[in-house]
Amino acid sequence: MGSDFQYQDAEQYMRNIDRLIEVVQNKTDYNIFYSTPACYTKAVNEAITKWPTKQTDFFPYASAVHEYWTGYFTSKPALKGLIRQTSNYLNTIRQINTFAGDEKTNEWNSNEQVLERAAGLSQHHDGVTGTSKEHVTQNYEYRIFNVKEKSRML
Incomplete structure (x- = not known):
């Protein structure tokens, strides 16, 4: 999921999401729905009063042995x-x-x-x-x- 060029058929993908929402709504106590980033961040901000702070560096990132991802902000x-x-x-x-x-x-x-x-x-x-x-x-x-x-x- 989420690979390059993964979602070529949006209509089929959205139908599958609709089915998933329906199954979860009918068989669990969870309330899932389509939303927006603004709605999500509002809900998170209301639920969390203090955000944790990361003290270590994110970079460089290694996805495998000898495969480092560096230079996001400075390369090319x-x-x-x-x-x-x-x-x-x-x-x-x-x-x-x-x-x-x-x-x-x-x-x-x-x-x-x-x-x-x-x-x-x-x-x-x-x-x-x-x-x-x-x-x-x-x-x-x-x-x-x-x-x-x-x-x-x-």
């Missing part, structure tokens, strides 16, 4: 900058196309849609954190540069 600054610039660029294109009333931007292979997919993919948890392998980083950059060049015609 060029990629992180590119991701931010691309998001800004995409938002600008969306605004221009909205004011221009361009209906073609909703087409699957329009430059805006391709740029949106490239920007979204680069914001994957291994992309934006800088923990992706080098060939993956290069693929993010290739996708972004390729479509940004095409979208200059917009």
Whole structure:
């Protein structure tokens, strides 16, 4: 559960969650329901009067022998900058196309849609954190540069 690209069929996934909620509601004293982060944090804050403080460091994290995860905040600054610039660029294109009333931007292979997919993919948890392998980083950059060049015609 929670692996990369795990939830491709949202409708089926949500139906399964609905079934799980129904079973738990009918067979236990638990009250489970769909919620929001705001609702959750409000309930937790009301239940806990004093939060524990962690005194040790979280980093580096080792997921296996000789596999350390470091540099979340400092690695690959060029990629992180590119991701931010691309998001800004995409938002600008969306605004221009909205004011221009361009209906073609909703087409699957329009430059805006391709740029949106490239920007979204680069914001994957291994992309934006800088923990992706080098060939993956290069693929993010290739996708972004390729479509940004095409979208200059917009």
